[in-house]
Amino acid sequence: MTSRRQLQMIGLAASIVALVVLSVIPHLTSATDTQRWAQALYIGMAAMGLNILTGYNGQVSIGHGAFFGLGAYTTALLMHQHGWQFLPTLLVSAPLCFVVGVLIGFPALRVKGLYLALVTLGLAVLFPDLTKHYVHVTGGTNLVALNRTELEPPQWVPTWLSAIGRDDQWAYYVTFALTVVLVIATYLMVRSRFGRALIAVRDHEAAAETVGINAARIKVLAFGLSALYAGLAGSCSVLVDHLANADKVQTFQLSIKFLVAVVIGGAATVIGPLIGAGIVVGLQWFISEVLPRHLGSIGILKRTLGNPAASPAIFGILLILFVFVMPDGIVGGLRRFWARLMSGRSGAPPPTPAPLTT
Amino acid sequence: MSLFLTQLMNGIGNGAIYASLALALVLIYRTTGILNFAQGEMALYSTYLFWYFTDRGLPVIVAILLTVVLSFIGGAVIERVVIRPVEKSSPLVLVIVTIGMFLALNSIVQVQFGSDIKTNLPRAYPRHVWRPGDVQISTDTLVLVGVLILECLVLYLLFQHTKLGLAFRAVSSNPESSRLAGVPAGRMLMLGWALAAALGALAGCLIIPTLGLQASSMQSILVFSFAAAALGGFDSPVGAVVGGLIVGVAQSLTTQYIKSLSDIVLVVPFALILIVLMVRPQGLFGSRRVERV
Amino acid sequence: MSALLAVSELRAGYGAVRVLHGVDFSVDEGEVVVVLGANGAGKTTTLRAICGMIDGQGRVELAGRQILGRKPEQNAAAGIAHVPQGRGTIVDLNVVENLRIGAYTRGDKEVDADIERWLSVFPRLGERRDQQAGSMSGGEQQMLAIARAMMARPKLVLLDEPSLGLAPIVTQMLFRTLGDLNREQGVSMLIVEQNANLALGIATRGYVLETGTIVTSGSAAELAGNDEVRRAYLGI
Numbered sequence: 001m002t003s004r005r006q007l008q009m010i011g012l013a014a015s016i017v018a019l020v021v022l023s024v025i026p027h028l029t030s031a032t033d034t035q036r037w038a039q040a041l042y043i044g045m046a047a048m049g050l051n052i053l054t055g056y057n058g059q060v061s062i063g064h065g066a067f068f069g070l071g072a073y074t075t076a077l078l079m080h081q082h083g084w085q086f087l088p089t090l091l092v093s094a095p096l097c098f099v100v101g102v103l104i105g106f107p108a109l110r111v112k113g114l115y116l117a118l119v120t121l122g123l124a125v126l127f128p129d130l131t132k133h134y135v136h137v138t139g140g141t142n143l144v145a146l147n148r149t150e151l152e153p154p155q156w157v158p159t160w161l162s163a164i165g166r167d168d169q170w171a172y173y174v175t176f177a178l179t180v181v182l183v184i185a186t187y188l189m190v191r192s193r194f195g196r197a198l199i200a201v202r203d204h205e206a207a208a209e210t211v212g213i214n215a216a217r218i219k220v221l222a223f224g225l226s227a228l229y230a231g232l233a234g235s236c237s238v239l240v241d242h243l244a245n246a247d248k249v250q251t252f253q254l255s256i257k258f259l260v261a262v263v264i265g266g267a268a269t270v271i272g273p274l275i276g277a278g279i280v281v282g283l284q285w286f287i288s289e290v291l292p293r294h295l296g297s298i299g300i301l302k303r304t305l306g307n308p309a310a311s312p313a314i315f316g317i318l319l320i321l322f323v324f325v326m327p328d329g330i331v332g333g334l335r336r337f338w339a340r341l342m343s344g345r346s347g348a349p350p351p352t353p354a355p356l357t358t
Numbered sequence: 359m360s361l362f363l364t365q366l367m368n369g370i371g372n373g374a375i376y377a378s379l380a381l382a383l384v385l386i387y388r389t390t391g392i393l394n395f396a397q398g399e400m401a402l403y404s405t406y407l408f409w410y411f412t413d414r415g416l417p418v419i420v421a422i423l424l425t426v427v428l429s430f431i432g433g434a435v436i437e438r439v440v441i442r443p444v445e446k447s448s449p450l451v452l453v454i455v456t457i458g459m460f461l462a463l464n465s466i467v468q469v470q471f472g473s474d475i476k477t478n479l480p481r482a483y484p485r486h487v488w489r490p491g492d493v494q495i496s497t498d499t500l501v502l503v504g505v506l507i508l509e510c511l512v513l514y515l516l517f518q519h520t521k522l523g524l525a526f527r528a529v530s531s532n533p534e535s536s537r538l539a540g541v542p543a544g545r546m547l548m549l550g551w552a553l554a555a556a557l558g559a560l561a562g563c564l565i566i567p568t569l570g571l572q573a574s575s576m577q578s579i580l581v582f583s584f585a586a587a588a589l590g591g592f593d594s595p596v597g598a599v600v601g602g603l604i605v606g607v608a609q610s611l612t613t614q615y616i617k618s619l620s621d622i623v624l625v626v627p628f629a630l631i632l633i634v635l636m637v638r639p640q641g642l643f644g645s646r647r648v649e650r651v
Numbered sequence: 652m653s654a655l656l657a658v659s660e661l662r663a664g665y666g667a668v669r670v671l672h673g674v675d676f677s678v679d680e681g682e683v684v685v686v687l688g689a690n691g692a693g694k695t696t697t698l699r700a701i702c703g704m705i706d707g708q709g710r711v712e713l714a715g716r717q718i719l720g721r722k723p724e725q726n727a728a729a730g731i732a733h734v735p736q737g738r739g740t741i742v743d744l745n746v747v748e749n750l751r752i753g754a755y756t757r758g759d760k761e762v763d764a765d766i767e768r769w770l771s772v773f774p775r776l777g778e779r780r781d782q783q784a785g786s787m788s789g790g791e792q793q794m795l796a797i798a799r800a801m802m803a804r805p806k807l808v809l810l811d812e813p814s815l816g817l818a819p820i821v822t823q824m825l826f827r828t829l830g831d832l833n834r835e836q837g838v839s840m841l842i843v844e845q846n847a848n849l850a851l852g853i854a855t856r857g858y859v860l861e862t863g864t865i866v867t868s869g870s871a872a873e874l875a876g877n878d879e880v881r882r883a884y885l886g887i
Binding site: 319 | 392393395440443444447448450451452453454455457458459460461462463464465466468469473581588622624625631632635636639
């Protein structure tokens with residue numbers, strides 16, 4: 001068996017284990033922890049979407065929190081104001097976010113690299129302002145809160161899947177199911193012609209065009225798809241967090257979280273963003289809740305690291321260090337590690353691209 | 359008419375701030391090719407230092423000088439420690455690193471100096487409003503524009519008439535060839551970041567007494583400065599200044615005359631950025647880089 | 652006479668790809684030494700390892716002192732001037748500024764005089780003294796790159812495929828100039844080239860580099876008379 005095949009088998013086995021574990025989480029943990037796991041999942045969904053755009057297609061966006069917010073508001077308003085059930089709202093939020101993503105994708109064609117990042121920052125900053133201004137129901141803030149009845153699972157959901165009074169389980173399982181669906185969709189997409197076209201356009205757009213790929217269409221579609229994922233994630237967040245809140249701070253922070261999840265997990269890998277999301281959420285929980293408790297005794301550490309305002313600093317510094325050490329993320333790092341293990345056995349160096357000049 | 363001129367003057371005053379920070383952005387872009395999303399937070403930290411020094415009783419001018427010098431050193435250190443390892447990386451990594459710095463600096467400031475709003479900041483010059491013929495011009499505007507002119511003069515002399523400035527320009531254009539000629543390229547990069555940090559620090563010290571100092575103080579200023587740099591051209595110092603003034607005036611006039619935009623005022627700079635980057639990506643004064651296929 | 656530049660057992664490469672597998676050659680003072688090689692032989696890698704742009708193992712001695720492992724800036728200060736492949740002019744600076752940067756490592760007061768001198772040696776540059784380097788033709792940029800190298804008053808000039816991308820007439824003039832510089836100013840040169848007709852014409856000695864090792868060496872006349880060399884590198 002080739003080393004690549006071995007790696008794939010290991011990956012598959014790990015995925016199955018993860019699948020099993022994730023499917024029983026709500027029955028093993030408290031409501032708050034279940035909520036956290038669900039948060040990791042929906043951030044993972046959005047990160048997978050962003051990965052399609054940024055990892056596979058090379059367009060860096062720090063504004064996807066806006067699409068997330070769009071999905072969240074759509075679902076929240078439909079449920080809160082018009083009494084919809086959750087699942088039907090997805091039929092609205094997904095296409096809506098896709099279309100908006102496509103619309104944004106067109107002007108994005110003309111802006112590249114770091115400049116695009118700058119422009120997408122505008123998305124994250126302006127979306128909250130625009131919704132606050134033009135969506136009157138939020139009453140001047142950015143918050144739409146849902147009450148218990150609106151959040152209850154529909155009648156057809158069996159109780160073993162969500163115990164009465166534990167709507168966190170319903171929220172979790174919906175999110176989990178959607179995540180699995182998206183993972184499969186992403187996996188298929190990446191291996192399809194579309195996926196190869198994404199990568200071709202990222203690596204050398206002009207060359208891709210010469211073999212008949214319509215780069216503009218690919219790039220715009222990538223934007224739309226990434227927005228769709230983010231929108232679905234936003235919709236799920238309404239169930240999980242019981243509200244939709246896309247204020248400026250939140251939207252910006254979410255945009256960053258998605259990007260960080262992609263980078264930490266491994267850009268241009270299917271599972272990477274999910275792993276990254278898990279790490280991001282876990283790390284934040286660790287820094288803001290576990291760390292202060294255990295640093296209580298050491299004065300100066302408590303004042304600095306224990307200060308709740310410090311968690312972004314710790315996060316930011318760790319992020320920078322991580323990128324120094326593992327620029328291609330955890331999955332990328334694992335692959336490299338695996339390749340080195342394999343080459344150690346066979347004695348041949350791993351193939352590296354030859355330089356262009358001598 | 360006098361209202362229009364007053365707003366114009368205010369706009370020029372604000373524009374001077376955006377121009378200063380835009381100059382810093384351009385310096386960094388010219389040397390290391392990076393859009394520094396953390397520029398505002400670097401200036402924020404410097405401004406908090408300024409507050410700290412004046413809070414401890416140092417005279418204002420001394421505090422400003424000390425802050426600028428420390429920021430200069432800090433900028434060089436940041437380039438060497440944080441940026442140098444990732445200089446040649448993909449845009450994705452670069453965005454992550456500068457945003458990591460943004461998050462880190464913003465929260466370090468709150469941990470080190472407290473999250474409350476600081477209001478007792480001393481002014482370097484008295485507040486006064488001149489009224490030539492019904493038009494209001496504040497000392498703020500005059501000082502900010504004056505400092506901007508001074509900065510431009512110093513930078514011009516440095517870059518065009520000194521060996522150090524020539525070496526800096528050489529490294530900005532072609533680091534490899536410069537090294538072959540004996541220029542210590544790394545040190546020039548540090549110089550670029552050091553100057554940018556110093557510019558940001560000076561801008562912060564001058565504007566903050568008017569605005570009040572809190573953790574979010576620099577964020578919208580940064581957005582306007584990015585708009586200024588984009589408008590002028592990210593590789594053009596002249597563009598930064600002109601862009602800054604245009605953005606300042608545009609902001610001032612739109613908030614005055616288009617009331618409906620007043621609470622989504624950030625639409626103006628972002629729309630500007632988008633339009634410029636789509637229509638004329640090199641900005642008004644930047645140079646067009648031909649992309650080799 | 653001890654060698655100005657003595658290279659022995661030089662190994663170098665890029666990451667896991669090894670390009671040079673133990674290269675030996677030398678340049679004596681006043682000589683023009685040519686290293687011939689096809690694409691991929693390791694010519695550019697050799698020059699880069701010598702001036703410190705990439706890492707290498709082995710010995711590289713300049714006037715008896717080991718310089719392998721030092722940074723390019725240090726080697727420039729020690730007297731090596733490298734004219735890289737593709738000329739490497741600093742495109743945003745004008746002609747005079749390019750020349751002035753060439754003299755960066757010098758601290759004496761004759762820099763301005765030297766600038767005028769080189770502008771008169773290369774009249775085309777003199778005519779364009781305030782023109783941006785990036786807007787000049789390939790031949791003019793090559794002249795500028797050479798003049799910039801000379802501004803450092805170097806002990807040794809490394810030239811990486813100076814004829815690349817230049818029209819034949821320009822190349823002829825280029826090598827004539829290089830020959831003059833060597834004869835009249837005594838400038839020692841190490842030139843790597845693919846197309847060797849003109850290079851051998853001004854050279855004292857030469858080597859042939861193939862896939863990372865030296866396979867032939869001799870005087871310029873010997874190499875020019877060698878059948879295999881003629882077939883592979885002189886297009887005969």
